Amino acid sequence: MSRQIFVNLPVADVPASAAFYEGLGFGRNEQFSTDQAVSIVVSDSITLILLERDYFATFTPKPVGEPRKTTSVTVALSAESRGEVDDLAERAMQTGASTANPPQDHGFMYGRSFFDLDGHQVELVWMDTAAMPLP
Amino acid sequence: MNRMIFVNLPVSDLAVATDFYTGLGFDLNAAFSDADCSCVVVSDTICVMLLTRARFADFVVGAVGDASTATTSINCLSTQSRQEVDDLHHRALAHGGKPWKDLMEQGPMYGHSFTDPDGHVWEVLHMDLAAA
Numbered sequence A: 001m002s003r004q005i006f007v008n009l010p011v012a013d014v015p016a017s018a019a020f021y022e023g024l025g026f027g028r029n030e031q032f033s034t035d036q037a038v039s040i041v042v043s044d045s046i047t048l049i050l051l052e053r054d055y056f057a058t059f060t061p062k063p064v065g066e067p068r069k070t071t072s073v074t075v076a077l078s079a080e081s082r083g084e085v086d087d088l089a090e091r092a093m094q095t096g097a098s099t100a101n102p103p104q105d106h107g108f109m110y111g112r113s114f115f116d117l118d119g120h121q122v123e124l125v126w127m128d129t130a131a132m133p134l135p
Numbered sequence B: 001m002n003r004m005i006f007v008n009l010p011v012s013d014l015a016v017a018t019d020f021y022t023g024l025g026f027d028l029n030a031a032f033s034d035a036d037c038s039c040v041v042v043s044d045t046i047c048v049m050l051l052t053r054a055r056f057a058d059f060v061v062g063a064v065g066d067a068s069t070a071t072t073s074i075n076c077l078s079t080q081s082r083q084e085v086d087d088l089h090h091r092a093l094a095h096g097g098k099p100w101k102d103l104m105e106q107g108p109m110y111g112h113s114f115t116d117p118d119g120h121v122w123e124v125l126h127m128d129l130a131a132a
Helices: A014-023 A053-059 A082-094 B014-023 B053-057 B082-094
Strands: A005-011 A037-041 A046-052 A074-078 A109-115 A121-127 B005-011 B037-041 B046-052 B074-078 B104-106 B109-115 B121-127
Touching (some): A005 A014, A005 A053, A005 B005, A014 A037, A014 A046, A046 A053, A082 A121, A121 B005, B005 B014, B005 B053, B014 B082, B046 B053
Parallel strands (some): A005 A046, A074 A121, B005 B046, B074 B121
Antiparallel strands (some): A005 B074, A037 A046, A074 B005, A109 A121, B037 B046, B104 B109, B109 B121
């Protein structure tokens, strides 16, 4: 089995955040979801786990970060096409996200980014690797 | 193509951070690495992008956070075996990582955790699905 990643993020309102990510078209793994944490299946190998902030706090001895104030991580997801980048970004905007950075268009690479309901920065990137300039 | 994820992390010393992640056994993708950024290939769908704090700042709107003082994400990687959990934990501590939580053993789950040199938290987990 190929390696899986579980990205655990603190959120203020679990049902609202779960609805936001489900609105992007991702499914929910009920087996690993509770009132305090919802498991959002991005792909076979990628899962986002949205944890209520107080519950997230039980997993760290340090204060829970405030993504609206400082950014310690950004998560980029690849898309199949420029259209899918736009589609996901538009869906995000319609369900409560705000734009993080202006769209990045480098021809062979196209990206948009948003802040989710808690201010976590998510990027959507399409790349035409065949057309990528060599370094 | 399967969807890929790039976990982008700010680091204070790119060489130190890169040594840590390659020390875990992961390769670099040279095509996506430069003086300000190392692209660590965890699997064919998972990459960790290590960016100097100055470079990371170019991609974010507000201030760059400090993972050593507050925790904003915890990333967990699955492993093939309990042995691989132990092995990754051992390698992490041998390459500049710091201990995080105690070994976790709960039914079919066996996991350990550590931070990278900048304080970004990682868990490594084996789940014995046959026993779950």
